Amino acid sequence: MMETDSKNINITDAEWRIMRVIWALDTVTSRQLIDVLGDSMDWKPATIKTLLHRLTDKGIVKAEKDGNRFIYSAVMDESRTVDLASKKFFNQVCAKKVGSAVAYIIDESELTQDDIDKIQDKLNHKQAVEQINCNCVPGECDCN
Template sequence: MKFSDAEWAVMNAVWTQPPASARDVLERTQPDTAWAYSTVRTMLARLVEKGALSVRKRANTSLYEPLVTRGGARRAALRSLLNNAFDGTVGPLIQHMVADEKLSPRDRETITRMLAEAEKEAGRAE
């Protein structure tokens, strides 16, 4: 499932603390956007149509809950980026990230550990 930047903002607001009303989403996105309440309602309705959110009524309020996990959405977005921008190969993506992004010492340590574990797994499989 693909999300626009605005849809990512809405989904992140819902994932933060579900269920969420349109007012909750507006408040959670307000520091970074100048959206009107009606804009948030429209985006929520579109995400329901896409199958990313469910909606239920409680009194006069519509409450939205995610039908997709944040991890699943991230994996799908990364797979799309990998296929479209890096011809489906991980190496150039990682090289780009290491060369162009600021990696903290913790990030470098995590990547090094993950590569060492992958190397071990590859050795066992052979």
């Protein structure tokens, strides 16, 4: 399988719900997912199976046959997947606007002292660039 990177991390809102349960339980059967999410999300078993198939096709979930059923598990751990999905999001934004988006996220997030120490440490070691070149296709932004 191709190494998963931020370019092919493409997880829909519904698929994130499935992933959260898979990470929480390590391995799941579709039955377990139906038990956990069926009522709370008002999803039919067929919906959950479709979401699982899509995640497997995308290489985000792997399926192993166990008798007459499949055991599903995540290909990557949760924090790596969240990091790559965040990176993918920021790659879609004009490079000049990333800094203020990061500042906004920090402002809007609930953070522990540990989180703040970690972010502060990153900032202390961050090498500033002279200027950021807009990565946009002409017409995509008003930077120029």
